[in-house]
Amino acid sequence: MHEYPITEKIVDITKKHGEKFRASKIGAITLVVGEQSGFIGESIQMYFDIIAEGTICEGAQLTIKGVKPQLKCSACGAFFVRAPLSFACPQCGGDGEPTEIGKEFYIESITIETEEEEAAGPDGEASGVAGTGNGEAGSVASPENGEVGSVAGSGGEAGGAAGTGNDEAGSVASPENGEVGSVAGGAAGTEGKRDA
């Protein structure tokens, strides 16, 4: 139930990026879904085939990268996956504090197929193309302290990036006390790009 509208959103976002590159088909979509994002990969998968039907996403191979939530020890700084009914650090027994690791929920990449004469560039400035040294996308908005980036899966260094093409979504401030940028998997915004 809960995954249906969000899967529509995934198809919409993918279409938007695909259209920017004049894709005739989306071959694959890679999602990063933290276990604490509240979304279940299997359910997304199930709805995806139904929702994608008749769109350029039809038949796309959906890859879902799960991320286990990690806590950070307030005493020794270690990152760890907690044991059931405990928040204690396995190394020193200190209290584990929540991190953004495990709350990710973003589209990492898509594979597009185009049928045009010249390789279609994006209409206007858009997210970096993987392979051309993802400097563009990767360098933006890696969340402070790099907590997320390290696990987000995109090659280790650049996890939390908001693509340059998606200022709208990427820059949104969730209105809670300033934690903003690092919310939900680091795909959320850069400072200074926040909506005025």
Add this chain to the structure above:
Amino acid sequence: MHDVREITVMENIHGENDHIAYHINEDLTGKGIFVANVMGAPGIGKTTVIKNLIAKLRGHMPYVIEGDIESDIDTRALRAMGIKAFQINTFGACHLDAPLVHNAVQNIEFDEPGILFIENVGNLVCPAEFSIGEHTKILICSVTEGSDKPYKYPLAFEKAGMIILNKVDLAPYLEFDESFFMKGLRAINKNAPVIKASSKTGEGFEEAAGWLADQAAQALAGR
């Protein structure tokens, strides 16, 4: 020419929800409305707590949006008390999201500054994941639920601005391990006040209302 390429997207799927939530917050802040997202399991006492807080919050015009899967009994009860209450039915959905709240808020006339309580759908999991434009989240839990809830539903506890431990009048009949509860809660949330309350004895609501009034004053200062 057939060309296949991989494109880095890195787009937050919650982006649109959060964007709408941001605007709800901005709009209501501008109108002098402080927004509290009230979360907790079914039957934990969300509506009862809201009524008790409103009774203590003199000088703040109260507004309530009731999120419910399908009924409007809570809304009717609040209206019968003379409170401006509005209904959102999610028809099966397990949480409120920003677009639903946006639609509701657009149809409300906020003729005076005040405090808007949004009672989320009874659920300890999903509501914690969605911003709906609130300034703070109030988590209602209860001694009847058992003391392991911070460990089983950490996100709700982590995100709460204030935690009300409700129904403490029932504590003598239950085995509620308060130190285990507080230990887990404090590991993941260092700052939220944890207030013991009971609608039977009335305890706790003065303090909780005081905290809310302070938060409202801070959030709305300099708007």
